[in-house]
Amino acid sequence: MNLTGWIVYNGYLPGTKFRDFAEWIQRAAANQGIRTTIYKNNHLLSCLTSDSVGLVDTETRPDFVVFLDKDIYLARQLELMGIRVFNHAEAIAASDDKIASYQVLAAHNFPVPKTVIAPKAFYNTGADTIDDYQKAVQLLGFPLIVKEAFGSFGEQVHLIHNQQELTDTIQQLQGRSFMMQEFIASSYGQDKRLHIVGNKVVAAMRRHSASDFRSNITTGGTMEAYQPTQEEERLAIATAKVIGADFAGVDLLIGPDGTPIICEINSNAHIRNLFDCTGINAADAMMAYIQQEMRHNHGRLADLP
Missing domain, CATH: 3.30.1490.20 (ATP-grasp fold, A domain)
Known part of the structure; x- marks a missing residue:
């Protein structure tokens, strides 16, 4: 099964960070024999008519799309065209809206602030x-x-x-x-990022800031490789699963008694910092997961009468 894919990122955001993310995914795909094309979201115009759902001036269709953006309308359009999107549009929507994320998590009795x-x-x-x-x-x-x-x-x-x-x-x-x-005062300036692919934590890091209540690297935080506990792994995997994400970055706060509390989930978690910190390229695991999922789905379709 020779797969072809698109990698979509936002064409309006400044800097090279998001293009760099797309290129990491493309290199991982090439290493696994998968041909991909990178697109900016503003180069894929959705078109709706009374008899079709498609894209303007785009005749070819990929087998799958790696969606590194939050343009939920475009992600949903691609799904309506019958293309498998990683992550699903609904998973992107649920993680992008933090209020919606907390509602889903609280409804399933997950630990949240x-x-x-x-x-x-x-x-x-x-x-x-x-x-x-x-x-x-x-x-x-x-x-x-x-x-x-x-x-x-x-x-x-x-x-x-x-x-x-x-x-x-x-x-x-x-x-x-x-x-x-x-x-959560016990987590002042620190949290843990666990990167989930499928049903597995592929890498994790601890982030810390000595000068800010937030631990984000962009606000001056530092990072170090981290080995999560079984409880943290189970919680992070369940968090990604409950919103329907194929892969995600799950951020955990540290509760007063040391137990994990979910801070947020990111369906478009960047992986360069994770690699710089841990030496693990999450893109390899992401592409291996996509290839496995596509082959599984292809096999199920082949079995249909």
Whole structure:
């Protein structure tokens, strides 16, 4: 079975980080004899008519797509065309929206920080709405975390120490989706990233910041290779599975008694830092998984009458 695939990344984001991610996947595919083509999402225009679902000016179709973006409409369009997308559009959507992630995880009794979802505001009225959040403050106490539903690299996460900071932050965020969470003080400036492929943790690292409550490398954190416990591995794998992800980066906070608490899941987790830290190229495992899944699905189709 000679597979062909597309690798899709966002063409509007600045820098070379996302192109680099795509090229890592392409090299891993080539090493396993799989021919792939890299596309920017803005070069694949979805087209809907009364009798077709397809792409503008694109006649060829791949066997599969590795989707390294959060353009959920495009991912869903490719699936409607009958193409296997890794990860599925719904898995990308569930991990991209952190509120939706926590709802799924809490509904399955996974360990998450105590969370209060901000009521929907369609635009920023400029009004002081702090009174709407007093019961949340009573429940969570200070300090607390305010986290936007959509964001990356820790940039949309705020540590709030008092009422005035909360008032100022809520006024800035009015019109956006966000939540308030208990602050896990025992995990200040540190977390653990476990990279999942299928039903396996292929690599893990511990991240630490001496100057910030966030441990993200982009905010100045450092990293070291880490061997997760069985409990952490089981939790991370189950987290990826419950949102339907084929592969994902699962970030775990450290609870007061050392037990893991889910911080977030990323369906498009970058793998260069993971490689620099651990020496493990997760792209190899990702492509081996895709090849196995495609062969399995091909075999099932061949068995149909």
